Amino acid sequence: MTIATKDFDPVTFDIIQNALEAVADEMFVAQRKTSMSAIIYEVLDLSTSILDRHGQIAASGAGIPAFIGVLDKAVRGILKKFALAEVRPGDVFASNDPYFGGVTHLNDMVLVAPVFDGERLVAFVANIAHWNDVGGSVPGSMSSEATEIFQEGVRIPAVKLFEEGRPNRAVFDILEVNTRLPDFLRGDLWAGISGLKIGEKRVLELVAKYGADTFEAAMEDYMRLGERRARAALQALPKGSFTFEEEQDSGAMHRVTMTIREDAFVVDLSDNPRQKGSSNSSREGTEIAVQLAFKAFTDPDAPGNGGFFRPLQVVTRPGTIFHVEAPGALGYYSEVEIRAFDMLLRAFASWFPGVVPAGNFASICGTVVGGPHPETGRHYTIVEPQLGGWGAWEGRDGPSGQFSGFHGETFNCPAEVAEARYGLSVDQAALNAEPGGEGQWRGGKGIDVHYRVRADDNFLSVGYTRSRIPPWGVAGGRDGSTNYVELRRKDGTRERLSFATNVAVNAGDVIRVVTGNGGGYGDPRERSREAVAEDLKDGYLTPERAREIYGFET
16 A cells, blocks of 8 residues: 555644654663663664564664665565464564575674554564574584584574464474573573563654654655755766776675666676675675665665665675575675675775775774683673774775774774673773875774683684775875784783684783774875974874985974
8 A cells, every 4th residue: 555645734744753763762772771781782783773564664763774775675584484364462573584684694684573553563663682602513603614604503593482472382492492691592582572561652642643644654755855966976986887996805806896877876796706604695795785885875864774875786696695596604604794894885986086085994803702701601692793994085084993993883892891791801902003094184093902711711702804904095184003912921922813713712811902003195205394393293104214204303
């Protein structure tokens, strides 16, 4: 049924649309405040959305942009498995399986609830959050050595967690027995359920106030607004086809061809390497990476709803890293998606100079540490994405110590929380003083953080890209620096890591996390004397480097 939106008051539409954004934010806050794991309540590794009855995103809360894009695809996966007649009031669906609407990897649990006004389905509410451990071959459930999804943890393939309000105890039991952290999983699960309940309640209040027809018409109108904005931006772009390729740390080449037409923006990623190991993305995950780049490039201020992405077409080839086929592993899917996102931004920078800044550190830099807590003996697992440097652009230095644009509105875990909750001491938390990213405007600084291990029999797993090839400079600016982990053993030996799984670490060992400086913009010789003096004062530059790079005597 399509509702004629012209028959309704546009002011009421605007009130409902803004109310939906507020409801999604309230869902986010409820889940954050009741979660057990710091990856959720501190880092904010979650997202929330309200979707229309067809599963299109109508409004989203704060959180990771790449997560928000999961939720419409997750609902489509549920509706593919369950006929609409099987979706009933009181149902709650759960899915973490990328082959059944989970989209990302097994650590990320999607929860979805339909919203009924009587017997009429009017919307869905949904959330997604990273759980620290869902079983699998290694603690933290993320292994760069995995070759099949079966090695990565328990698979929940779009099942009913609640059926008409009655909990499916079997699913709860399966989840809890397949994790090394059952109490944390249980707490994070119920936090997600509480977020859905808040969303359902608030949506029904809107429906009761304005009527179901008006509510649905407002969502449809919002979709049309998103589509109009996207098509208007598309009209302003030069038409044609553009091809770009980029070398990766491994030496492999990633390629993209974009075709801009009057009616569509086509991104073709079919000519890319075969799937391999755990660094693969689902077809839907790749679509999210492209959606984020498309929106950032065309109209960052437009509504990020389902309507906005209607002109976008994504082409992939099954069996490649951007379209994994079962039973391929996806533990480090995020590094594949961020490589696609970053390559598209670099392509835009090449084809449309001045639109996109210099390169950024462009990695999630996933860091997993765990083992017995030195004081309680209880098993802990810390899962940390890392901050890094963004690229400079004309007139501005790049921001320092930020998450990637792909990872979005998240935060680092404070040192005080890390020390209280985990078996680590934070010896240093500083910006990266290494060379890289010099220019008339310099790239932002990455971080240099030292975690000291406090007990024996701990482990470390990492997954960093841009560990060999640094962020690119623009207009004569210098390239930035790379991401890596330096493991400093108590005996004085050192190891440099980018991808590693279950590395043994013991009391006294130091895990040094170093993330890249962003690329610079413009000829370094044009940098102002005041800016160079400030860099010297902050310790980001030595007198020798000031002479070498900027030509300044100090």
